[in-house]
Amino acid sequence: MKKTNTDYARRMILIITVAYLLGLSVLAERLSFGLVFIIWMGAMIPIILLYRSWSAVLEMSMLPIIWLFVSPLESQLGPSWYLLLVSTVTLSISHRMNSRRATIFSLWFSLGLGLLLTYNYQTGIVGSILLAIILLWLAFYSLKIIRGTYAYKPPKMIDLILCSFSGNTGHYAHAFIESARENGAEVIVHRFHYYKDFDPVLKGDALVLAFPVSGWKPPWPLTEFLIKKLKKGDGKPAFLLYTAAGGPENAGIIAWILLTLKGYKVIGRAWSIYPLNIPTFRLGPKKLWQFIDSLTPLKSDIEFVQQAAQEFVSGGGGGLPFVMWPTPLVLIGFLLDNKWINAILYRTYVWRKRCTTCNFCLRYCPVNRFVSINGRPKAKGTCSLCFGCVNHCPKNSMQMRFLSEYGQPYKSRWPQFIIKPEAKREPPSFSA
Template sequence: MSTDNKISRRDALKRMSAAVISGAVASSGLLSLTSCEEKRNKRIILYFTGTGNCLYVARQLGGENGELLSIPQMVKRGKYDFEADEIGIVYPIYGHMPPNMVREFIKKARLKAGYKFAVLTYGARKCDAVEIWDRISQNAGNKFDYINTLIMVDNWLPNFDMNEQIKMDKHIPENLQKITTDINGQRRWHEPVTEEERQQHQGFMQRSGLDPEVVFLMKSDKCFTVTDACIDCGICTYVCPRSNYELTSRGVKMSGDCEFCFACIQNCPQKAIQFRKSEDGSFPDGTEKNPNARYRNEHVSLMDLKLANNQKL
């Protein structure tokens, strides 16, 4: 035998020791622990949606492991305590402000997380929405590390034709990917607001006469009407986040405070829900850009919206 293949007694003992240690590690399961992926952060995303835009965004940000929670459902259950590694909120801005339900929710919410982010969707003009949310959330004791906006299809029926809106390329996938990258990297940043945007918001508030503490909280029976085209399908009774619609023996009846999210009017298959004309000319006056055009996010089903907003169960 060649002397090149000979090993010393010391080397033999080292190899035997290494083999014994390797076997012990494998049998104990330590080997599998060291080779598995690093534990993923737990991410909760709370969302409010009327036509599916924010639900779609929440899904993209949540990924495969994120937990998505509907704010209307949390309010219905009286659940306001949440704990995770990361907590996000996604909502549509109405007149550059959060929906009333979102505003009231954040006042009561106790969000325990090392990283909190907010994504605010809008269709045409965001103005100082970021600063408004920062002020509201901080006053509620919920400071957000990251606040950004995302332009999407504008579903504000009084001013925009839905058929024209869906034709516009607003670069949603590209912008959403940038936001996703920011959040996955736990970027701490607020989208800047210009003085011109602040002035635009103030001008809007003066023209509209809206109460900044209430926003678009309207009375549903004063804003909408149900025509004879109604077939009593009951969809409006499921998609309204405030449960303002009721299917009775005499047809659909409505009452209660309305978020003006348009979930009812946008999702009515017969277009039987219409704006009621304002008798005194106050805002909103009941006009509509295209009464024959309706919108729901193409990635979100009607059943998705029912499950998100249903207040019956």
């Protein structure tokens, strides 16, 4: 295959970045932790040049901040912060190059430099744990690359499992779907909502999973489906799409692991920042929230996911690599978002003065937790945290403990991607 100017440019970016990181490794032992953030942001420049996605930069910039909260003592982290930087940047560049050789080089460069720095540092308990996680992840990731993760036939038919409660993820997936169809692929949308009855027939030769981030991971009903009911992939290529109101942290990694265990070959991922859809955080000046909502999603993120769809359909990978490292936040997410704790923590209440007994919530709820008592809804059992009853109640009469008040209801910007309560198991229209 003939090399283009773009290929040479990406090679030069990788070479310059490696030289930059090698130069810093000489000084790494003398650097104060306060300079880490300056160094890290400097290393984000090639990511901006190659991906042109601010969500990707935001995600990677959050890494040192998250671990800083875990270990307030600078000496505790040791070489772990530097290995985190090296592997994140070099793997991101090589993934964009779509080069197996470049990716393997980046992996072993990161491993070698990390082990070398380990001998020159005294690492505390937290730093040692983080370092062990990074080294194990790099070793596991390198084995997948060596075994040919990027090698797959261009898919002609794609099954897309869409989990979208407020319309945000539906809008993001729509951009991917349109681009994939424009590039010759047939896309079949399977709308995930009523998880107990969800049993899609996946006839395509590729899978795309689209979901909102909940508790720094996929929502627990979708996670349960992936573990218990998703059929084996038998080596089919897969791609991840997800939306978040802030940093997605480990959502991509959790989904990647689950699909990998099911036999899918996960090629890449894409995510974008979307408006908050929880009424608690929307209390206050309405114009302020309208302004914040108007800023998202970023135009660059929509263009990026369209390009990722084109590359995925053509058999060239696409999207972001899986270099978002495990953080303690995912443990908190599993503790706060699961079917056992939800039945205790997340109780839904009805404001009787506002309720008109329209039974919207009874028809909409994906887990059928509402029952009618004397004509009025009452919530029992497990909540899926889709916020449909709170966000879309016609009279704004629903309240969820800890998460919402009787304030301003969430009005979706893309209502066409919300499942209608009268036909919640039927997919919405994804035609142009």
